[in-house]
Amino acid sequence: MSDVTTVLLAGVGGQGTILAGDVLAKVAVAAGHDVKLSEVHGMAQRGGSVDTVVRFGPQVFSSVVDPGTVDHLIAFEIIEAARKLAFVKPSGRLVVNSRNIQPLPVLTGTLSPPVGLVAALDYERAVFLDAEELACEAGSPRSANIVLMGAASVGLPFDEEAWREVISARVPPKTVDANLKAFELGRNACEGGACEA
Amino acid sequence: MSRTLMSGNEAVARGAWEAGVVVGVGYPGTPSTEVLENLVGYEGVNCQWAPNEKVAAEVAAGVSVAGARVLVTMKHVGLNVAADPLFTQAYAGVGGGLVYLVADDPSMHSSQNEQDTRNYAAAAKVPILEPSDSAEALEFVKRAFEISERYDVPVIVRTTTRISHSKSMVEVGEREERDIPEYRKDAGRFVMMPANARVRRVDLARRLNELETCVESCPENRVEMRGTELGVITSGVAYQYVREALPDASVLKLGMTFPFPEGLVREFAAKVERLAVVEELDPYLMLRVKALGIEVMETGLPQIGEYSPGLVAAAFGAPEPELREPITDLPPRPPLMCPGCPHRGVFYALHRLKAVVTGDIGCYTLGALPPLQAVDTCICMGASIGMAHGMELIGSAEKPVVAVIGDSTFAHSGLTGLLNMVYNGSKGTVMILDNRTTAMTGHQGNPVSGVTLAGDPAPAVDLEALVRAMGVPSVRMVNPHDPGEVYHVLKEEVAAEHLSVIVAKAPCALLVREKADPFAVDEDACIKCGRCINLGCPAISKDPQTSRAVIDATICVGCGLCVKVCKSDAIVPSGAACDIGGRWS
Numbered sequence: 001m002s003d004v005t006t007v008l009l010a011g012v013g014g015q016g017t018i019l020a021g022d023v024l025a026k027v028a029v030a031a032g033h034d035v036k037l038s039e040v041h042g043m044a045q046r047g048g049s050v051d052t053v054v055r056f057g058p059q060v061f062s063s064v065v066d067p068g069t070v071d072h073l074i075a076f077e078i079i080e081a082a083r084k085l086a087f088v089k090p091s092g093r094l095v096v097n098s099r100n101i102q103p104l105p106v107l108t109g110t111l112s113p114p115v116g117l118v119a120a121l122d123y124e125r126a127v128f129l130d131a132e133e134l135a136c137e138a139g140s141p142r143s144a145n146i147v148l149m150g151a152a153s154v155g156l157p158f159d160e161e162a163w164r165e166v167i168s169a170r171v172p173p174k175t176v177d178a179n180l181k182a183f184e185l186g187r188n189a190c191e192g193g194a195c196e197a
Numbered sequence: 198m199s200r201t202l203m204s205g206n207e208a209v210a211r212g213a214w215e216a217g218v219v220v221g222v223g224y225p226g227t228p229s230t231e232v233l234e235n236l237v238g239y240e241g242v243n244c245q246w247a248p249n250e251k252v253a254a255e256v257a258a259g260v261s262v263a264g265a266r267v268l269v270t271m272k273h274v275g276l277n278v279a280a281d282p283l284f285t286q287a288y289a290g291v292g293g294g295l296v297y298l299v300a301d302d303p304s305m306h307s308s309q310n311e312q313d314t315r316n317y318a319a320a321a322k323v324p325i326l327e328p329s330d331s332a333e334a335l336e337f338v339k340r341a342f343e344i345s346e347r348y349d350v351p352v353i354v355r356t357t358t359r360i361s362h363s364k365s366m367v368e369v370g371e372r373e374e375r376d377i378p379e380y381r382k383d384a385g386r387f388v389m390m391p392a393n394a395r396v397r398r399v400d401l402a403r404r405l406n407e408l409e410t411c412v413e414s415c416p417e418n419r420v421e422m423r424g425t426e427l428g429v430i431t432s433g434v435a436y437q438y439v440r441e442a443l444p445d446a447s448v449l450k451l452g453m454t455f456p457f458p459e460g461l462v463r464e465f466a467a468k469v470e471r472l473a474v475v476e477e478l479d480p481y482l483m484l485r486v487k488a489l490g491i492e493v494m495e496t497g498l499p500q501i502g503e504y505s506p507g508l509v510a511a512a513f514g515a516p517e518p519e520l521r522e523p524i525t526d527l528p529p530r531p532p533l534m535c536p537g538c539p540h541r542g543v544f545y546a547l548h549r550l551k552a553v554v555t556g557d558i559g560c561y562t563l564g565a566l567p568p569l570q571a572v573d574t575c576i577c578m579g580a581s582i583g584m585a586h587g588m589e590l591i592g593s594a595e596k597p598v599v600a601v602i603g604d605s606t607f608a609h610s611g612l613t614g615l616l617n618m619v620y621n622g623s624k625g626t627v628m629i630l631d632n633r634t635t636a637m638t639g640h641q642g643n644p645v646s647g648v649t650l651a652g653d654p655a656p657a658v659d660l661e662a663l664v665r666a667m668g669v670p671s672v673r674m675v676n677p678h679d680p681g682e683v684y685h686v687l688k689e690e691v692a693a694e695h696l697s698v699i700v701a702k703a704p705c706a707l708l709v710r711e712k713a714d715p716f717a718v719d720e721d722a723c724i725k726c727g728r729c730i731n732l733g734c735p736a737i738s739k740d741p742q743t744s745r746a747v748i749d750a751t752i753c754v755g756c757g758l759c760v761k762v763c764k765s766d767a768i769v770p771s772g773a774a775c776d777i778g779g780r781w782s
Contacts, residue, residue: 012530025364029202036330037202037364040306046560046637047735048532061441063363064434066507068518079527086523103530107738108568108730111528120524 004057006065007152010084011076012101013050016145019170020074021052023149026166027158028056038063047104049080074152076131076145077101078117085121094126095152095190097144127151127190134185140175143182150186160187203367205360208331209298210235211367212338213268216294217375218242220260222253224609225638226272227307228361229300233270234641237650241372246641246650249578249609250275254282254297261286261295261351262387264377266342270298273312274577278610283351284321285389288397290349290404293377294342297353300361303477304503307358307637309558309577311501313478314355318455322401324408325353325455326417327433331365337417337452348404348411357477359434359503409456417452420465427513428469430462430482435475435504442510457485466491473513477504534563536736537706537754539632539677544571545732545762546683547601552691553594557581557611559603560637560705561630568733572601579610582627586618589625597691600627604645605635608658612667618696619668626690627698629660630677632705640708664698671697678703678758706754713755717771718746729759729768 007024011017018039025037033056040050053065067086074095075081081096088094098118105111118128129151131144138147146167153163164180171179203211209232213221221236221244223229237244247253250271257269271279276299283297299317302308318325326341328334334356341352385393412418424445431439432451439448449465451458466472466486473494474483480500486493496512498504507518534541544564547554548571556562556572557580565572574584585600602611607629618625635641642648647657661672671690675683683701690697715736723745730739736752737759739745748759750771760768 013532022364025202029366034366035202035364038359039362040358046532046535046563047530049530060365061437062506063365064359064438064503064505066505066518068520069507079530082524083527083530085521088521090519090521102738103528104533104733104735105531105567106528107735108733109739109741109744110567113741114524114527117524 004055004060005072005156006070007054007072007074007156008065008070008084008087009052009054009074009076010080011050012080013047015050015076016142017050017052017076020145020149021054023146023163023166023170024054024156025056026170027162028054030162030166031158033057034060036060036063049083051084072152072155074148076148078121079103079114081121082114082117092125093155094121095148095155096121096126096128097131097148098128099130099132129186129189131186134189135182138178138182138185140178140182143175143179146171146179146182147186150183151190153183153187154190200366200368202364203331203335204231204362204364205328205331205334205356206231206362207235208334208367209338209354209356210239211369212335213296214239214242215335215370215372216339216342217266217373218268218342219265219377220244220257220267221270222247222256222267223270223298224248224250224253224275225635225641226275226300227638228302228356228358229270229272229275229298230638230641231361232268232298233650236268244650246643248644250279251281254279254286257295258282258286261291261293263292263380265293266375267293268296268298268338271300272308273299273301273314274308274310275299276314276317278578280317280321283317283323285394286351287321287323288394288401289387289389290397291345291351294345295351296338296341296345297351298338299353299355301355301357301478303357309575311478313481314353315454315481316479318353318355322405323351323353323455324348324453325355326453327355328360328452329433329436329450330360331363332367333452334360335367335369340417344411348408350401350404350408355433357434405456412453412456412458413460415453418458418461419450419452420461421448421450422468423447425469427471427473428465429473429475430465430486431475432482433477435477435509438504438506438509439475441506442515443513451482454482457482459489462486462491463489475504475509531566532563533566533733533735534560535706536734536752537709537756539701539703539706540564540630541732541734542677542680542758542761543601543628543630543683543701544569545680545758546687547571547599549680549684550597550599550687550691552597552599552687553588555581555584555588555598555600557602557606559606561601561603564601566733568731578606579614582611582614582618585625585627586614586621586623589623598625599687599691600625602627602629603636604629604631604633604660605641605643607660608644615664615669615698616667623696624694625696626687628687629698629700631660631700631702633702634705634708636705636707640705660700669698670695673697673699675699675701676703677701678756679761680758681761706756709754713757715748715750715753715755715771716757716760716768717748717750719767719769720745722765722767724765724767726764728762728764732759732762734759
């Protein structure tokens with residue numbers, strides 16, 4: 001299955017991983033790939049860890065992935081990046097939102113916040129960006145998910161225009177401009193960096 | 198024909214529409230919910246939420262007897278509720294095609310158990326189809342309607358979470374419009390009194406006999422011969438894992454697993470040197486293969502939880518992939534009640550009351566988690582009320598017992614439990630948490646909320662009048678955002694020598710579009726008592742340096758619950774919401 005590319009989007013319920021995964025899947029379909037996407041709804045969505053898997057290639061069987069098989073991890077939150085690291089191939093790429101959302105046991109003081117995550121995640125194929133700051137710059141804090149997809153798009157084999165078309169069709173009409181700007185800012189933040197193909 | 202990307206649930210809806218379904222009915226339940234939410238968008242289909250799966254199945258039975266095609270949807274545990282009509286409908290047979298979409302949840306992503314619906318098909322003696330991706334979900338649903346009408350029997354289409362919530366490519370077609378024949382009374386088939394049922398039981402055996410022939414040659418059951426060294430019998434999503442993990446293996450892919458295709462299995466087993474069975478959950482196929490006296494490889498694959506390609510590969514001796522060093526000691530991230538959730542104040546009051554809380558199924562099950570940990574039990578839909586009564590009968594808990602149930606769950610199966618309390622002279626206390634929606638599954642309407650599946654207004658049940666009419670002597674209304682009021686009313690009612698129902702009514706926080714201004718902590722006034730921290734609100738945290746509370750203005754929705762629990766008036770309006778910086782570090 002080496003001709004299948006596996007992308008894992010990891011985040012916290014409510015961060016927009018589902019929409020981002022849907023955009024990626026549609027871009028891959030537009031490029032003529034067989035595509036499978038898997039996500040989990042329901043209880044986990046209430047502020048819990050969530051992930052979406054998108055796989056594309058000539059023929060894709062499973063939508064579920066195992067540790068050591070992910071080519072691209074797009075982490076919407078840095079603790080979730082750390083949680084999912086074991087899923088990434090040793091040669092895989094990481095696009096990581098450097099901000100964190102502390103889980104409830106940390107907020108209530110029951111557990112300590114994790115430290116040193118950037119150092120633990122950092123290697124030549126990891127890129128960190130501040131998705132919220134770029135999203136605000138784009139005009140909508142809610143577009144952080146698309147900032148991250150912009151950053152990830154540099155390492156994925158699809159035309160920039162295909163992304164822009166799918167994003168325009170998929171996000172709420174009033175937010176198209178902000179999301180396209182978010183995509184561009186994310187892409188610019190990554191170009192020339194570690195996530196380049 | 199055109200190709201498009203669809204989830205399994207979208208594909209089931211599309212297949213039902215193409216099959217000419219005129220009614221879709223069900224009760225929301227992850228991972229099945231989106232089937233009807235999609236089907237309602239198609240022309241020519243009347244889609245409705247029923248209060249529970251049994252009612253849904255009975256509505257479906259009526260549509261079928263009236264001659265039209267009908268889809269009834271539920272999650273696996275919903276079939277426990279709907280099992281009664283299913284088992285006897287198998288005897289009676291169908292008019293228009295009758296298809297049950299039942300979604301199982303291996304690994305219990307959003308469920309209380311992981312029962313395997315294939316056992317139900319065998320027990321109820323109805324055919325079951327197991328699609329392995331969205332394309333098959335669409336095709337199998339269409340076929341299920343043909344089979345239902347051809348063999349005069351309800352048919353189950355069983356999906357699992359990874360079918361329901363995975364997207365893959367499907368070919369969509371056109372709708373087959375069907376005439377609905379004039380209704381003709383047929384009491385011999387549809388009045389299942391013993392004399393008629395005995396006749397239909399024998400007839401069901403005849404129909405099953407025909408189906409046993411069908412499964413041997415139907416297109417849903419196919420042999421994919423590759424090498425002869427290893428053959429794998431599989432069904433559902435496990436097929437995908439087998440194809441990925443064992444590309445050279447021959448496969449007997451079973452799409453219809455009841456009746457069990459004995460001939461095909463024998464034939465396939467004879468063609469391969471080693472035979473294995475790969476199926477998620479119960480050894481449904483495995484036991485049937487072994488019962489034929491066929492030797493099956495021991496793979497050691499579990500009967501608990503979801504599979505994956507890696508799990509299957511490892512069971513067949515594949516080397517472990519090279520892995521990165523995992524980062525350990527990360528804090529877990531359990532799901533939690535949203536900021537502004539009206540349930541939080543109720544569980545705070547129940548925690549303070551030190552009550553034994555019999556809980557139920559919904560977002561409010563999260564009241565069992567830290568920091569409040571205010572729930573003692575959660576078994577099934579409606580169980581809170583029956584269990585509270587049972588605990589009251591024994592009286593061994595020296596604390597008050599309070600049943601806690603949501604509005605949709607109360608309509609689903611709380612009513613009969615409450616009637617039982619009235620009838621048997623209970624002096625217990627039941628809280629109905631009415632958040633105006635079926636929240637956990639994604640905000641579906643219900644008989645209490647006053648909105649239909651199609652989004653139209655419906656009569657909203659007056660819970661207070663309803664429970665009074667049932668004979669509950671004391672009915673109190675409380676504001677769940679005021680935990681002091683909830684606490685005092687609870688204290689009175691648990692002490693009172695009568696049955697009482699307390700309705701805590703406030704809309705789900707996710708339904709409230711206008712957010713109030715956020716609050717902030719006055720550092721000088723905060724006495725570090727931790728009361729607000731113990732609410733478990735994601736907007737409030739304990740500053741590791743100062744131990745004072747900190748409110749994140751980007752998450753706070755201004756519900757004011759923390760203001761009410763603070764004893765030192767340290768939580769104050771913050772004015773405008775600050776920039777994004779607060780939430781993030």
